[in-house]
Amino acid sequence: MAVLVVGSIALDSLETPFGKRDDVPGGSATFFSTAASFFAPVQLVGVVGEDFPQEHVDFLKSRGVDLAGLTRAPGKTFRWKGRYGFDLNEAHTLDTQLNVFGEFRPELPASFRNPDLLFLGNIHPELQGLVLDQVEKRPRLVAMDTMNFWIAGSREALLKTLARVDMLFVNDAEARQLAGEHNVIKAARAIQAMGPARVVIKRGEYGVMLFDGEHVFAAPAWPLEEVFDPTGAGDSFAGGFMGYVSQRGDLSLRTLRQACVAGTAIASFCVEKFSLDRFRELDQQQIAARLAAFKALTHFDEIA
Protein backbone atom coordinates (compact mmCIF):
# COMPACT_ATOMS: atom_id res chain seq x y z
CA MET A 1 0.00 0.00 0.00
CA ALA A 2 1.28 3.49 -0.79
CA VAL A 3 1.16 6.34 1.71
CA LEU A 4 0.34 9.81 0.48
CA VAL A 5 1.41 12.78 2.58
CA VAL A 6 0.47 16.41 2.12
CA GLY A 7 2.22 18.94 4.31
CA SER A 8 4.87 21.58 4.77
CA ILE A 9 8.44 21.56 3.50
CA ALA A 10 10.63 24.04 5.30
CA LEU A 11 14.07 25.35 5.92
CA ASP A 12 14.51 25.43 9.70
CA SER A 13 16.93 27.41 11.82
CA LEU A 14 17.32 25.84 15.21
CA GLU A 15 18.95 26.34 18.54
CA THR A 16 19.02 23.54 21.09
CA PRO A 17 21.19 23.14 24.20
CA PHE A 18 23.44 21.03 21.98
CA GLY A 19 24.06 23.46 19.15
CA LYS A 20 22.73 25.57 16.33
CA ARG A 21 21.86 24.90 12.70
CA ASP A 22 20.70 27.28 10.00
CA ASP A 23 18.50 26.48 7.00
CA VAL A 24 18.31 22.74 7.52
CA PRO A 25 15.49 20.75 5.89
CA GLY A 26 12.31 20.58 7.96
CA GLY A 27 8.54 20.61 7.69
CA SER A 28 5.89 17.99 8.37
CA ALA A 29 5.93 16.38 4.91
CA THR A 30 9.72 16.16 4.92
CA PHE A 31 9.96 14.33 8.24
CA PHE A 32 6.88 12.22 7.61
CA SER A 33 7.93 11.03 4.18
CA THR A 34 11.49 10.24 5.19
CA ALA A 35 10.32 8.30 8.25
CA ALA A 36 7.63 6.40 6.33
CA SER A 37 10.10 5.53 3.57
CA PHE A 38 11.81 3.02 5.86
CA PHE A 39 8.67 0.90 5.69
CA ALA A 40 6.71 1.69 2.53
CA PRO A 41 6.51 3.64 -0.74
CA VAL A 42 5.58 7.27 -0.15
CA GLN A 43 4.02 9.95 -2.33
CA LEU A 44 4.59 13.57 -1.33
CA VAL A 45 2.60 16.72 -2.08
CA GLY A 46 4.19 20.02 -1.08
CA VAL A 47 5.78 23.22 -2.22
CA VAL A 48 9.27 24.70 -2.02
CA GLY A 49 10.70 28.00 -3.23
CA GLU A 50 13.44 28.72 -5.70
CA ASP A 51 16.00 28.74 -2.87
CA PHE A 52 15.36 25.17 -1.74
CA PRO A 53 18.64 23.29 -2.22
CA GLN A 54 18.41 20.50 -4.80
CA GLU A 55 20.40 18.23 -2.48
CA HIS A 56 17.40 17.97 -0.13
CA VAL A 57 15.16 17.03 -3.04
CA ASP A 58 17.73 14.47 -4.08
CA PHE A 59 17.78 13.03 -0.57
CA LEU A 60 14.01 12.45 -0.60
CA LYS A 61 14.39 10.84 -4.04
CA SER A 62 17.13 8.62 -2.69
CA ARG A 63 14.67 7.46 -0.02
CA GLY A 64 12.33 6.41 -2.83
CA VAL A 65 9.80 9.17 -2.16
CA ASP A 66 7.63 9.86 -5.22
CA LEU A 67 7.95 13.62 -5.78
CA ALA A 68 5.40 13.99 -8.60
CA GLY A 69 3.45 16.25 -6.22
CA LEU A 70 6.36 18.51 -5.31
CA THR A 71 6.06 22.01 -6.75
CA ARG A 72 8.84 24.54 -6.97
CA ALA A 73 7.20 27.98 -6.86
CA PRO A 74 8.62 31.45 -7.47
CA GLY A 75 9.77 32.97 -4.18
CA LYS A 76 11.33 31.65 -1.00
CA THR A 77 10.77 28.41 0.89
CA PHE A 78 8.77 28.37 4.14
CA ARG A 79 11.13 29.17 7.00
CA TRP A 80 10.80 28.38 10.69
CA LYS A 81 13.16 29.56 13.36
CA GLY A 82 12.93 27.99 16.81
CA ARG A 83 14.71 27.45 20.05
CA TYR A 84 14.52 24.64 22.60
CA GLY A 85 15.55 24.99 26.23
CA PHE A 86 16.48 22.05 28.42
CA ASP A 87 12.84 21.12 28.44
CA LEU A 88 13.01 19.72 24.95
CA ASN A 89 9.29 18.97 24.97
CA GLU A 90 8.48 22.53 23.99
CA ALA A 91 9.65 24.60 21.03
CA HIS A 92 9.83 28.36 21.26
CA THR A 93 9.10 29.83 17.85
CA LEU A 94 11.35 32.81 17.15
CA ASP A 95 10.21 33.51 13.61
CA THR A 96 7.92 32.09 10.94
CA GLN A 97 8.03 33.15 7.29
CA LEU A 98 5.37 31.38 5.27
CA ASN A 99 6.77 32.53 1.91
CA VAL A 100 5.57 30.20 -0.89
CA PHE A 101 3.80 28.02 1.69
CA GLY A 102 1.38 30.90 2.32
CA GLU A 103 -0.09 30.40 -1.17
CA PHE A 104 0.02 26.62 -1.07
CA ARG A 105 -3.05 25.00 -2.64
CA PRO A 106 -2.36 21.28 -2.63
CA GLU A 107 -3.04 19.62 -5.97
CA LEU A 108 -2.82 15.89 -6.34
CA PRO A 109 -1.31 14.68 -9.62
CA ALA A 110 -3.43 12.03 -11.36
CA SER A 111 -1.07 9.27 -10.17
CA PHE A 112 -1.67 10.29 -6.51
CA ARG A 113 -5.47 10.17 -6.46
CA ASN A 114 -5.90 6.63 -5.22
CA PRO A 115 -3.73 6.39 -2.12
CA ASP A 116 -4.33 3.48 0.24
CA LEU A 117 -3.30 5.58 3.21
CA LEU A 118 -3.46 9.34 3.39
CA PHE A 119 -1.76 11.59 5.91
CA LEU A 120 -2.88 15.20 6.08
CA GLY A 121 0.05 16.99 7.70
CA ASN A 122 -0.33 20.08 9.83
CA ILE A 123 -1.72 22.67 7.36
CA HIS A 124 -4.91 24.76 7.34
CA PRO A 125 -7.86 22.42 7.93
CA GLU A 126 -9.57 23.77 4.81
CA LEU A 127 -6.58 22.72 2.73
CA GLN A 128 -6.70 19.33 4.39
CA GLY A 129 -10.34 19.12 3.28
CA LEU A 130 -9.34 20.17 -0.23
CA VAL A 131 -6.99 17.20 -0.41
CA LEU A 132 -9.75 14.87 0.69
CA ASP A 133 -11.95 16.28 -2.09
CA GLN A 134 -9.36 15.25 -4.66
CA VAL A 135 -8.96 11.57 -3.82
CA GLU A 136 -11.02 9.43 -6.15
CA LYS A 137 -11.88 6.56 -3.88
CA ARG A 138 -11.90 6.61 -0.13
CA PRO A 139 -8.45 5.59 1.18
CA ARG A 140 -8.40 2.71 3.67
CA LEU A 141 -7.13 5.12 6.32
CA VAL A 142 -7.18 8.90 6.39
CA ALA A 143 -5.16 10.41 9.22
CA MET A 144 -4.45 14.00 10.06
CA ASP A 145 -2.35 16.16 12.33
CA THR A 146 -3.16 19.65 13.55
CA MET A 147 -1.86 22.27 16.00
CA ASN A 148 -2.87 24.88 18.60
CA PHE A 149 -2.95 27.62 15.93
CA TRP A 150 -5.84 25.96 14.02
CA ILE A 151 -7.58 24.73 17.15
CA ALA A 152 -7.78 28.29 18.45
CA GLY A 153 -8.17 30.20 15.18
CA SER A 154 -9.99 27.93 12.72
CA ARG A 155 -12.01 25.69 14.96
CA GLU A 156 -15.05 25.38 12.70
CA ALA A 157 -13.01 24.40 9.66
CA LEU A 158 -11.02 22.01 11.81
CA LEU A 159 -14.14 20.28 13.14
CA LYS A 160 -15.41 19.86 9.58
CA THR A 161 -12.21 18.16 8.46
CA LEU A 162 -12.01 16.14 11.66
CA ALA A 163 -15.43 14.68 10.93
CA ARG A 164 -14.10 13.33 7.62
CA VAL A 165 -11.01 11.51 8.87
CA ASP A 166 -10.40 8.15 10.52
CA MET A 167 -7.56 9.12 12.78
CA LEU A 168 -6.02 12.12 14.49
CA PHE A 169 -2.39 12.44 15.58
CA VAL A 170 -2.18 15.20 18.18
CA ASN A 171 0.00 16.12 21.13
CA ASP A 172 -1.41 16.09 24.64
CA ALA A 173 -1.65 19.85 25.13
CA GLU A 174 -3.46 20.18 21.82
CA ALA A 175 -5.80 17.30 22.64
CA ARG A 176 -6.73 19.05 25.88
CA GLN A 177 -7.25 22.34 24.04
CA LEU A 178 -9.34 20.76 21.29
CA ALA A 179 -11.53 18.84 23.72
CA GLY A 180 -11.68 21.50 26.43
CA GLU A 181 -10.88 18.76 28.91
CA HIS A 182 -7.82 18.40 31.12
CA ASN A 183 -7.83 14.63 31.55
CA VAL A 184 -6.13 13.24 28.47
CA ILE A 185 -8.18 10.04 28.37
CA LYS A 186 -11.41 12.01 28.46
CA ALA A 187 -9.98 14.39 25.87
CA ALA A 188 -9.25 11.48 23.54
CA ARG A 189 -12.77 10.11 24.01
CA ALA A 190 -14.23 13.55 23.26
CA ILE A 191 -12.16 13.81 20.08
CA GLN A 192 -13.31 10.36 18.97
CA ALA A 193 -16.86 11.68 19.31
CA MET A 194 -15.95 14.49 16.87
CA GLY A 195 -15.29 11.97 14.10
CA PRO A 196 -12.05 9.99 14.09
CA ALA A 197 -12.52 6.51 15.53
CA ARG A 198 -8.80 6.47 16.26
CA VAL A 199 -6.79 9.05 18.15
CA VAL A 200 -3.07 8.96 18.90
CA ILE A 201 -1.97 11.26 21.70
CA LYS A 202 1.72 12.16 21.43
CA ARG A 203 3.32 12.97 24.77
CA GLY A 204 6.89 13.77 23.80
CA GLU A 205 9.40 12.17 26.16
CA TYR A 206 6.53 10.30 27.85
CA GLY A 207 5.50 8.32 24.80
CA VAL A 208 2.18 7.83 23.05
CA MET A 209 -1.31 6.51 23.64
CA LEU A 210 -3.49 4.99 20.94
CA PHE A 211 -7.26 5.05 21.30
CA ASP A 212 -9.12 2.83 18.85
CA GLY A 213 -12.79 2.55 19.67
CA GLU A 214 -12.79 1.34 23.27
CA HIS A 215 -9.23 0.07 23.17
CA VAL A 216 -6.22 1.83 24.61
CA PHE A 217 -2.57 1.07 23.97
CA ALA A 218 0.25 2.96 25.67
CA ALA A 219 3.93 3.01 24.76
CA PRO A 220 6.69 4.96 26.49
CA ALA A 221 9.21 6.93 24.50
CA TRP A 222 12.55 5.28 23.87
CA PRO A 223 14.81 6.39 26.74
CA LEU A 224 17.43 8.69 25.24
CA GLU A 225 20.18 10.29 27.27
CA GLU A 226 20.59 12.98 24.68
CA VAL A 227 17.88 14.49 22.54
CA PHE A 228 19.75 16.68 20.10
CA ASP A 229 16.85 18.17 18.21
CA PRO A 230 13.21 17.28 18.84
CA THR A 231 12.04 19.00 15.66
CA GLY A 232 10.10 16.59 13.51
CA ALA A 233 9.69 13.92 16.19
CA GLY A 234 5.89 14.01 15.94
CA ASP A 235 5.86 13.83 12.15
CA SER A 236 8.49 11.11 12.17
CA PHE A 237 6.33 9.18 14.59
CA ALA A 238 3.33 9.56 12.28
CA GLY A 239 5.49 8.61 9.29
CA GLY A 240 6.80 5.49 10.98
CA PHE A 241 3.28 4.62 12.11
CA MET A 242 1.64 5.04 8.71
CA GLY A 243 4.58 3.46 6.90
CA TYR A 244 4.36 0.41 9.12
CA VAL A 245 0.59 0.10 8.61
CA SER A 246 1.19 0.34 4.88
CA GLN A 247 3.81 -2.40 5.01
CA ARG A 248 1.51 -4.73 6.98
CA GLY A 249 -1.48 -3.94 4.78
CA ASP A 250 -4.17 -4.20 7.46
CA LEU A 251 -5.78 -2.03 10.11
CA SER A 252 -6.10 -4.60 12.87
CA LEU A 253 -5.48 -3.55 16.46
CA ARG A 254 -2.44 -5.83 16.39
CA THR A 255 -0.97 -3.85 13.51
CA LEU A 256 -1.88 -0.43 14.95
CA ARG A 257 -0.24 -1.31 18.28
CA GLN A 258 2.90 -2.43 16.49
CA ALA A 259 2.71 0.74 14.40
CA CYS A 260 2.89 2.82 17.59
CA VAL A 261 6.12 1.05 18.43
CA ALA A 262 7.50 1.41 14.90
CA GLY A 263 6.67 5.12 14.99
CA THR A 264 8.26 5.49 18.40
CA ALA A 265 11.44 3.80 17.21
CA ILE A 266 11.71 5.97 14.09
CA ALA A 267 11.00 9.16 16.07
CA SER A 268 13.69 8.18 18.59
CA PHE A 269 16.25 8.04 15.79
CA CYS A 270 15.06 11.37 14.38
CA VAL A 271 15.88 13.32 17.53
CA GLU A 272 19.37 11.86 17.93
CA LYS A 273 20.78 14.36 15.44
CA PHE A 274 19.76 17.64 13.86
CA SER A 275 17.13 17.77 11.14
CA LEU A 276 17.17 14.64 8.93
CA ASP A 277 20.78 13.82 9.71
CA ARG A 278 20.14 10.63 11.67
CA PHE A 279 17.88 9.32 8.90
CA ARG A 280 20.70 9.74 6.40
CA GLU A 281 22.67 6.96 8.06
CA LEU A 282 19.82 4.83 9.39
CA ASP A 283 19.46 1.26 8.16
CA GLN A 284 17.01 -1.61 8.60
CA GLN A 285 19.31 -3.44 10.97
CA GLN A 286 19.41 -0.51 13.38
CA ILE A 287 15.62 -0.23 13.23
CA ALA A 288 15.18 -3.94 13.90
CA ALA A 289 17.56 -3.75 16.86
CA ARG A 290 15.64 -0.87 18.41
CA LEU A 291 12.30 -2.60 17.89
CA ALA A 292 13.62 -5.67 19.69
CA ALA A 293 15.03 -3.52 22.48
CA PHE A 294 11.68 -1.78 22.80
CA LYS A 295 10.09 -5.06 23.66
CA ALA A 296 12.67 -5.55 26.39
CA LEU A 297 11.89 -2.06 27.63
CA THR A 298 8.16 -2.62 28.02
CA HIS A 299 7.23 -6.28 28.31
CA PHE A 300 6.89 -8.19 31.55
CA ASP A 301 6.13 -11.77 32.36
CA GLU A 302 2.57 -12.57 33.26
CA ILE A 303 1.77 -11.95 36.93
CA ALA A 304 0.14 -15.03 38.37
Place this chain on the structure above:
Amino acid sequence: MAVLVVGSIALDSLETPFGKRDDVPGGSATFFSTAASFFAPVQLVGVVGEDFPQEHVDFLKSRGVDLAGLTRAPGKTFRWKGRYGFDLNEAHTLDTQLNVFGEFRPELPASFRNPDLLFLGNIHPELQGLVLDQVEKRPRLVAMDTMNFWIAGSREALLKTLARVDMLFVNDAEARQLAGEHNVIKAARAIQAMGPARVVIKRGEYGVMLFDGEHVFAAPAWPLEEVFDPTGAGDSFAGGFMGYVSQRGDLSLRTLRQACVAGTAIASFCVEKFSLDRFRELDQQQIAARLAAFKALTHFDEIA
Protein backbone atom coordinates in the same frame (compact mmCIF):
# COMPACT_ATOMS: atom_id res chain seq x y z
CA MET B 1 9.36 -12.19 53.32
CA ALA B 2 8.11 -9.37 55.55
CA VAL B 3 8.28 -5.72 54.54
CA LEU B 4 9.14 -3.11 57.16
CA VAL B 5 8.10 0.48 56.54
CA VAL B 6 9.08 3.55 58.52
CA GLY B 7 7.34 6.78 57.63
CA SER B 8 4.72 9.38 58.37
CA ILE B 9 1.17 8.87 59.52
CA ALA B 10 -0.99 11.91 58.97
CA LEU B 11 -4.43 13.40 58.98
CA ASP B 12 -4.85 15.10 55.62
CA SER B 13 -7.25 17.82 54.57
CA LEU B 14 -7.64 17.88 50.81
CA GLU B 15 -9.26 19.79 48.04
CA THR B 16 -9.34 18.35 44.54
CA PRO B 17 -11.49 19.36 41.55
CA PHE B 18 -13.79 16.54 42.66
CA GLY B 19 -14.40 17.51 46.25
CA LYS B 20 -13.06 18.18 49.69
CA ARG B 21 -12.20 16.00 52.67
CA ASP B 22 -11.01 16.96 56.15
CA ASP B 23 -8.85 14.92 58.50
CA VAL B 24 -8.69 11.76 56.43
CA PRO B 25 -5.89 9.25 57.01
CA GLY B 26 -2.71 9.96 55.08
CA GLY B 27 1.07 9.82 55.33
CA SER B 28 3.68 7.73 53.59
CA ALA B 29 3.62 4.79 56.02
CA THR B 30 -0.17 4.62 55.92
CA PHE B 31 -0.43 4.41 52.13
CA PHE B 32 2.63 2.21 51.79
CA SER B 33 1.57 -0.34 54.37
CA THR B 34 -2.01 -0.58 53.11
CA ALA B 35 -0.85 -1.01 49.52
CA ALA B 36 1.81 -3.58 50.42
CA SER B 37 -0.68 -5.53 52.54
CA PHE B 38 -2.40 -6.79 49.40
CA PHE B 39 0.72 -8.82 48.62
CA ALA B 40 2.66 -9.50 51.81
CA PRO B 41 2.90 -9.15 55.59
CA VAL B 42 3.86 -5.63 56.63
CA GLN B 43 5.44 -4.17 59.76
CA LEU B 44 4.92 -0.47 60.41
CA VAL B 45 6.93 2.02 62.45
CA GLY B 46 5.37 5.44 62.97
CA VAL B 47 3.82 7.86 65.39
CA VAL B 48 0.34 9.31 65.84
CA GLY B 49 -1.05 11.79 68.35
CA GLU B 50 -3.80 11.40 70.91
CA ASP B 51 -6.34 12.66 68.38
CA PHE B 52 -5.74 9.93 65.81
CA PRO B 53 -9.04 8.04 65.45
CA GLN B 54 -8.85 4.43 66.56
CA GLU B 55 -10.87 3.40 63.50
CA HIS B 56 -7.85 4.16 61.27
CA VAL B 57 -5.62 2.04 63.48
CA ASP B 58 -8.23 -0.70 63.30
CA PHE B 59 -8.29 -0.49 59.52
CA LEU B 60 -4.53 -1.05 59.30
CA LYS B 61 -4.93 -3.97 61.70
CA SER B 62 -7.69 -5.39 59.53
CA ARG B 63 -5.24 -5.30 56.62
CA GLY B 64 -2.91 -7.48 58.69
CA VAL B 65 -0.36 -4.74 59.28
CA ASP B 66 1.82 -5.46 62.32
CA LEU B 67 1.54 -2.32 64.46
CA ALA B 68 4.09 -3.21 67.15
CA GLY B 69 6.07 -0.19 65.99
CA LEU B 70 3.18 2.28 66.13
CA THR B 71 3.51 4.81 68.94
CA ARG B 72 0.75 7.04 70.24
CA ALA B 73 2.44 10.16 71.63
CA PRO B 74 1.06 13.05 73.69
CA GLY B 75 -0.06 15.84 71.35
CA LYS B 76 -1.62 16.05 67.93
CA THR B 77 -1.10 13.93 64.83
CA PHE B 78 0.90 15.28 61.87
CA ARG B 79 -1.44 17.27 59.66
CA TRP B 80 -1.10 18.14 55.99
CA LYS B 81 -3.44 20.38 54.09
CA GLY B 82 -3.22 20.46 50.30
CA ARG B 83 -5.00 21.41 47.15
CA TYR B 84 -4.83 19.97 43.63
CA GLY B 85 -5.83 21.86 40.51
CA PHE B 86 -6.80 20.15 37.27
CA ASP B 87 -3.16 19.30 36.84
CA LEU B 88 -3.34 16.53 39.39
CA ASN B 89 0.36 15.81 39.03
CA GLU B 90 1.21 18.59 41.45
CA ALA B 91 0.05 19.20 45.02
CA HIS B 92 -0.08 22.70 46.45
CA THR B 93 0.65 22.54 50.15
CA LEU B 94 -1.57 24.94 52.08
CA ASP B 95 -0.44 24.03 55.57
CA THR B 96 1.83 21.57 57.36
CA GLN B 97 1.71 20.95 61.10
CA LEU B 98 4.33 18.45 62.15
CA ASN B 99 2.96 18.05 65.70
CA VAL B 100 4.12 14.71 67.22
CA PHE B 101 5.86 13.84 63.94
CA GLY B 102 8.31 16.70 64.59
CA GLU B 103 9.76 14.72 67.54
CA PHE B 104 9.60 11.35 65.80
CA ARG B 105 12.66 9.18 66.54
CA PRO B 106 11.94 5.84 64.91
CA GLU B 107 12.59 2.89 67.19
CA LEU B 108 12.34 -0.62 65.91
CA PRO B 109 10.80 -3.11 68.35
CA ALA B 110 12.90 -6.27 68.76
CA SER B 111 10.52 -8.21 66.52
CA PHE B 112 11.13 -5.73 63.65
CA ARG B 113 14.92 -5.85 63.56
CA ASN B 114 15.34 -8.52 60.90
CA PRO B 115 13.18 -7.39 58.02
CA ASP B 116 13.73 -8.98 54.63
CA LEU B 117 12.73 -5.80 52.86
CA LEU B 118 12.94 -2.33 54.31
CA PHE B 119 11.26 0.81 53.02
CA LEU B 120 12.42 4.12 54.42
CA GLY B 121 9.51 6.47 53.75
CA ASN B 122 9.94 10.17 53.16
CA ILE B 123 11.33 11.42 56.50
CA HIS B 124 14.55 13.28 57.41
CA PRO B 125 17.47 11.37 55.87
CA GLU B 126 19.19 11.23 59.27
CA LEU B 127 16.18 9.41 60.70
CA GLN B 128 16.27 7.07 57.72
CA GLY B 129 19.90 6.38 58.63
CA LEU B 130 18.91 5.81 62.24
CA VAL B 131 16.53 3.08 61.14
CA LEU B 132 19.27 1.42 59.13
CA ASP B 133 21.48 1.47 62.24
CA GLN B 134 18.88 -0.54 64.11
CA VAL B 135 18.44 -3.48 61.77
CA GLU B 136 20.47 -6.45 62.95
CA LYS B 137 21.32 -8.06 59.66
CA ARG B 138 21.36 -6.39 56.29
CA PRO B 139 17.90 -6.72 54.67
CA ARG B 140 17.81 -8.22 51.19
CA LEU B 141 16.58 -4.90 49.85
CA VAL B 142 16.65 -1.46 51.42
CA ALA B 143 14.65 1.14 49.51
CA MET B 144 13.99 4.75 50.32
CA ASP B 145 11.93 7.70 49.20
CA THR B 146 12.77 11.36 49.60
CA MET B 147 11.51 14.79 48.55
CA ASN B 148 12.57 18.25 47.31
CA PHE B 149 12.67 19.57 50.91
CA TRP B 150 15.52 17.22 51.91
CA ILE B 151 17.25 17.45 48.55
CA ALA B 152 17.50 21.22 48.92
CA GLY B 153 17.90 21.52 52.69
CA SER B 154 19.68 18.38 53.92
CA ARG B 155 21.68 17.32 50.93
CA GLU B 156 24.70 16.05 52.83
CA ALA B 157 22.65 13.86 55.14
CA LEU B 158 20.64 12.65 52.18
CA LEU B 159 23.75 11.64 50.23
CA LYS B 160 25.01 9.71 53.27
CA THR B 161 21.80 7.73 53.55
CA LEU B 162 21.57 7.29 49.79
CA ALA B 163 24.98 5.62 49.80
CA ARG B 164 23.62 3.00 52.22
CA VAL B 165 20.51 1.91 50.31
CA ASP B 166 19.88 -0.39 47.36
CA MET B 167 17.05 1.48 45.75
CA LEU B 168 15.55 4.95 45.51
CA PHE B 169 11.93 5.76 44.66
CA VAL B 170 11.75 9.36 43.51
CA ASN B 171 9.59 11.49 41.26
CA ASP B 172 11.01 12.96 38.08
CA ALA B 173 11.29 16.56 39.26
CA GLU B 174 13.10 15.40 42.39
CA ALA B 175 15.39 13.13 40.40
CA ARG B 176 16.36 16.11 38.23
CA GLN B 177 16.92 18.26 41.31
CA LEU B 178 18.99 15.64 43.10
CA ALA B 179 21.17 14.92 40.09
CA GLY B 180 21.33 18.50 38.78
CA GLU B 181 20.52 17.10 35.37
CA HIS B 182 17.46 17.77 33.23
CA ASN B 183 17.43 14.56 31.21
CA VAL B 184 15.70 12.00 33.39
CA ILE B 185 17.71 9.04 32.08
CA LYS B 186 20.97 10.82 32.84
CA ALA B 187 19.56 11.87 36.21
CA ALA B 188 18.79 8.24 37.07
CA ARG B 189 22.30 7.17 36.04
CA ALA B 190 23.78 9.93 38.19
CA ILE B 191 21.71 8.81 41.19
CA GLN B 192 22.82 5.22 40.69
CA ALA B 193 26.39 6.51 40.94
CA MET B 194 25.51 7.99 44.36
CA GLY B 195 24.81 4.54 45.78
CA PRO B 196 21.55 2.78 44.94
CA ALA B 197 22.00 0.28 42.13
CA ARG B 198 18.28 0.59 41.45
CA VAL B 199 16.28 3.75 40.87
CA VAL B 200 12.58 4.04 40.16
CA ILE B 201 11.50 7.34 38.65
CA LYS B 202 7.83 8.08 39.30
CA ARG B 203 6.25 10.26 36.62
CA GLY B 204 2.67 10.60 37.84
CA GLU B 205 0.16 10.20 35.03
CA TYR B 206 3.03 9.23 32.69
CA GLY B 207 4.02 6.10 34.59
CA VAL B 208 7.32 4.86 35.96
CA MET B 209 10.80 3.90 34.84
CA LEU B 210 12.96 1.34 36.60
CA PHE B 211 16.73 1.51 36.30
CA ASP B 212 18.56 -1.57 37.54
CA GLY B 213 22.23 -1.51 36.68
CA GLU B 214 22.23 -1.05 32.91
CA HIS B 215 18.66 -2.20 32.46
CA VAL B 216 15.66 0.05 31.93
CA PHE B 217 12.00 -0.87 32.20
CA ALA B 218 9.20 1.58 31.47
CA ALA B 219 5.52 1.29 32.34
CA PRO B 220 2.79 3.82 31.62
CA ALA B 221 0.29 4.76 34.28
CA TRP B 222 -3.06 3.03 34.14
CA PRO B 223 -5.32 5.30 32.04
CA LEU B 224 -7.90 6.77 34.38
CA GLU B 225 -10.64 9.12 33.25
CA GLU B 226 -11.02 10.43 36.76
CA VAL B 227 -8.30 10.82 39.32
CA PHE B 228 -10.15 11.77 42.47
CA ASP B 229 -7.24 12.26 44.81
CA PRO B 230 -3.62 11.68 43.85
CA THR B 231 -2.44 11.84 47.48
CA GLY B 232 -0.53 8.71 48.36
CA ALA B 233 -0.14 7.48 44.78
CA GLY B 234 3.66 7.42 45.05
CA ASP B 235 3.69 5.61 48.39
CA SER B 236 1.02 3.19 47.19
CA PHE B 237 3.17 2.47 44.16
CA ALA B 238 6.16 1.79 46.41
CA GLY B 239 3.99 -0.35 48.71
CA GLY B 240 2.64 -2.41 45.83
CA PHE B 241 6.16 -2.73 44.43
CA MET B 242 7.79 -3.86 47.68
CA GLY B 243 4.83 -6.03 48.62
CA TYR B 244 5.03 -7.82 45.30
CA VAL B 245 8.79 -8.35 45.62
CA SER B 246 8.18 -9.73 49.09
CA GLN B 247 5.53 -12.13 47.79
CA ARG B 248 7.82 -13.39 45.01
CA GLY B 249 10.81 -13.67 47.32
CA ASP B 250 13.51 -12.77 44.80
CA LEU B 251 15.16 -9.70 43.34
CA SER B 252 15.45 -10.82 39.73
CA LEU B 253 14.86 -8.32 36.96
CA ARG B 254 11.80 -10.38 36.03
CA THR B 255 10.34 -9.80 39.49
CA LEU B 256 11.28 -6.12 39.66
CA ARG B 257 9.64 -5.45 36.29
CA GLN B 258 6.49 -7.20 37.43
CA ALA B 259 6.69 -5.25 40.69
CA CYS B 260 6.54 -2.00 38.71
CA VAL B 261 3.30 -3.20 37.20
CA ALA B 262 1.91 -4.38 40.53
CA GLY B 263 2.78 -1.01 42.06
CA THR B 264 1.21 0.81 39.14
CA ALA B 265 -2.00 -1.18 39.50
CA ILE B 266 -2.24 -0.57 43.24
CA ALA B 267 -1.51 3.14 42.82
CA SER B 268 -4.20 3.38 40.14
CA PHE B 269 -6.76 2.08 42.61
CA CYS B 270 -5.54 4.45 45.32
CA VAL B 271 -6.33 7.58 43.33
CA GLU B 272 -9.83 6.48 42.35
CA LYS B 273 -11.22 7.66 45.66
CA PHE B 274 -10.18 9.92 48.52
CA SER B 275 -7.55 8.84 51.02
CA LEU B 276 -7.63 5.06 51.66
CA ASP B 277 -11.26 4.70 50.61
CA ARG B 278 -10.64 2.67 47.47
CA PHE B 279 -8.41 0.26 49.39
CA ARG B 280 -11.23 -0.42 51.83
CA GLU B 281 -13.22 -2.17 49.13
CA LEU B 282 -10.39 -3.55 47.00
CA ASP B 283 -10.06 -7.31 46.57
CA GLN B 284 -7.65 -9.72 44.93
CA GLN B 285 -9.96 -10.33 42.00
CA GLN B 286 -10.02 -6.65 41.09
CA ILE B 287 -6.23 -6.50 41.35
CA ALA B 288 -5.82 -9.56 39.14
CA ALA B 289 -8.19 -8.07 36.55
CA ARG B 290 -6.24 -4.83 36.39
CA LEU B 291 -2.91 -6.64 36.11
CA ALA B 292 -4.26 -8.62 33.17
CA ALA B 293 -5.64 -5.46 31.58
CA PHE B 294 -2.28 -3.80 32.06
CA LYS B 295 -0.71 -6.40 29.85
CA ALA B 296 -3.31 -5.63 27.17
CA LEU B 297 -2.47 -1.96 27.57
CA THR B 298 1.26 -2.33 26.98
CA HIS B 299 2.15 -5.51 25.12
CA PHE B 300 2.46 -5.83 21.39
CA ASP B 301 3.19 -8.74 19.08
CA GLU B 302 6.75 -9.11 17.91
CA ILE B 303 7.55 -6.97 14.89
CA ALA B 304 9.16 -9.15 12.24
